[in-house]
Amino acid sequence: AAGVIQSPRHLIKEKRETATLKCYPIPRHDTVYWYQQGPGQDPQFLISFYEKMQSDKGSIPDRFSAQQFSDYHSELNMSSLELGDSALYFCASSRQGEYEQYFGPGTRLTVT
Amino acid sequence: DAKTTQPPSMDCAEGRAANLPCNHSTISGNEYVYWYRQIHSQGPQYIIHGLKNNETNEMASLIITEDRKSSTLILPHATLRDTAVYYCIVRVFDTGFQKLVFGTGTRLLVSP
Numbered sequence: 001a002a003g004v005i006q007s008p009r010h011l012i013k014e015k016r017e018t019a020t021l022k023c024y025p026i027p028r029h030d031t032v033y034w035y036q037q038g039p040g041q042d043p044q045f046l047i048s049f050y051e052k053m054q055s056d057k058g059s060i061p062d063r064f065s066a067q068q069f070s071d072y073h074s075e076l077n078m079s080s081l082e083l084g085d086s087a088l089y090f091c092a093s094s095r096q097g098e099y100e101q102y103f104g105p106g107t108r109l110t111v112t
Numbered sequence: 113d114a115k116t117t118q119p120p121s122m123d124c125a126e127g128r129a130a131n132l133p134c135n136h137s138t139i140s141g142n143e144y145v146y147w148y149r150q151i152h153s154q155g156p157q158y159i160i161h162g163l164k165n166n167e168t169n170e171m172a173s174l175i176i177t178e179d180r181k182s183s184t185l186i187l188p189h190a191t192l193r194d195t196a197v198y199y200c201i202v203r204v205f206d207t208g209f210q211k212l213v214f215g216t217g218t219r220l221l222v223s224p
Binding site: 004031033035044045048056058088090092094099100102103105106108 | 144146150153154155156157158161197199205210211212213214215216217
């Protein structure tokens with residue numbers, strides 16, 4: 001069965017650079033979520049999109065932005081990167097009316 | 113969403129049942145109990161959910177007390193691959209928008 005695809009899997013950036021993470025949801029899933037997991041921490045919700053519109057927003061820094069495109073893939077754009085942005089970034093997808101949320105393998109971002 | 117309390121860690125011998133408790137004493141009548149797990153640095157994985165009846169699927173069983181203030185996730189025959197952090201999450205099921213709020217979870221170690 002198709003799963004959530006995230007790219008890249010690993011990314012190394014320097015402070016003040018920008019990064020773009022991509023997420024391809026499971027086919028026919030209409031909702032995408034982004035989570036951030038810092039070292040030794042639990043996943044924290046950042047933002048979600050339903051049918052290409054922002055549906056919820058968590059503790060996402062103003063330096064970050066995201067969108068969902070017509071093909072339902074989503075991109076998380078991160079600017080002015082800081083050392084504290086080093087984390088695992090997970091994308092998850094679901095279909096309206098279903099209970100389960102399916103997570104991708106994550107993108108490990110390292111800011112040096 | 114109601115807060116949950118889980119023990120930080122538990123041990124289990126391979127082949128034995130693992131019983132993971134969760135307290136959610138402030139749960140509301142329309143809130144579900146979800147369980148997810150995260151195997152080291154992988155994306156969280158949905159396990160099971162329930163409202164007030166006990167539930168069973170191919171992965172686990174969920175026992176919810178009659179007053180719904182606590183629940184237990186049961187892995188009937190734990191294997192080494194079940195070593196993970198298990199998260200108990202209580203939330204209202206909104207069709208379409210299923211943000212997950214992760215607490216600290218229980219780190220389950222299954223040993224030979």
